[in-house]
Amino acid sequence: MDAATLLAFAAAFFVFAASPGPDNMTIVARTLSHGAASGIAYGAGTVVGILVFLVLAALGLSVLAAEMTTVMTVLRYAGAAYLIWMGLRLWTAEPRVPELRPVEDRRGLAAVFATGIVLNLGNPKMPLFYVALLPNVVGASLTAGQVGWLAAVIVAVEIVVVGGHVLLATRARRLLRTPAVVRRVNRAAGGLMMGAGVVVAGR
Numbered sequence: 001m002d003a004a005t006l007l008a009f010a011a012a013f014f015v016f017a018a019s020p021g022p023d024n025m026t027i028v029a030r031t032l033s034h035g036a037a038s039g040i041a042y043g044a045g046t047v048v049g050i051l052v053f054l055v056l057a058a059l060g061l062s063v064l065a066a067e068m069t070t071v072m073t074v075l076r077y078a079g080a081a082y083l084i085w086m087g088l089r090l091w092t093a094e095p096r097v098p099e100l101r102p103v104e105d106r107r108g109l110a111a112v113f114a115t116g117i118v119l120n121l122g123n124p125k126m127p128l129f130y131v132a133l134l135p136n137v138v139g140a141s142l143t144a145g146q147v148g149w150l151a152a153v154i155v156a157v158e159i160v161v162v163g164g165h166v167l168l169a170t171r172a173r174r175l176l177r178t179p180a181v182v183r184r185v186n187r188a189a190g191g192l193m194m195g196a197g198v199v200v201a202g203r
Contacts, residue, residue, distance in 0.1 A: 010153045017161045022196035023119070024165055026083060029189040029196070030112060031169035033090050039169060041109040043162030045116020050158070051151055052121060058142040078122070080201035082115050087193030090186050 018024075023046050031039030142150070173185075 006149060006153055009150060010157055013154060014157050014161070017157055022083070022199050023116070024161070025192045025196045026116075027162060027165045028169045029087070029090075029192040031166050032173055032185055032189045033093075034108075035173070036166050036170050037109060038112055039166040040162065041112040042116040043158065043166070045113040045118075046120050047116075047155060047158045047162070048113075049117045049120020050154055052117075054147065054150060054154065058144075058147045073122070077201055078118060080119075080197040083119075083197030084194045084201075087190040087195075087197060089190075090193060091190035093186055093190075 023042075027039045027043050030042050
């Protein structure tokens, strides 16, 4: 696999990853409400889900994954319900300035990470993305080495995309200095999360 092919894949995947959608909305909302670690945890989960589909595509199972409608539907609705529930909790939460907000423990971050994975595994456009993109960009079959290069590109692109969203949300979070402002931001972030859940469920 030459450099030109990798660059073409990187450009196509960047457009896919950076486009507005539930994942990016949730990363911003989690960062605003619970800090950078929470946004990064969710973003890391989405990356794992993406890499799972890359491996399936390499094994020739991406078409099968696209046909697993029942499993995908269950995962999608479970993830959507979790996002809506977390958004509702955030909407009704007592406002606290960030310095006084308890730091989310590892179990909480693990749940956020798992949600990112589940929502990507239940995302119906992921198998179709790989079915359409990989054969046209890198060919119909992939070697282990090519999968490694593509995975490295995906991780690099996601570091830029997730990191950019987390950085912008973290800077915005520094403006939270009064409970009234925190309440408004909590409700905005909660609304984003509930909206993301509705979008995921309605796909």
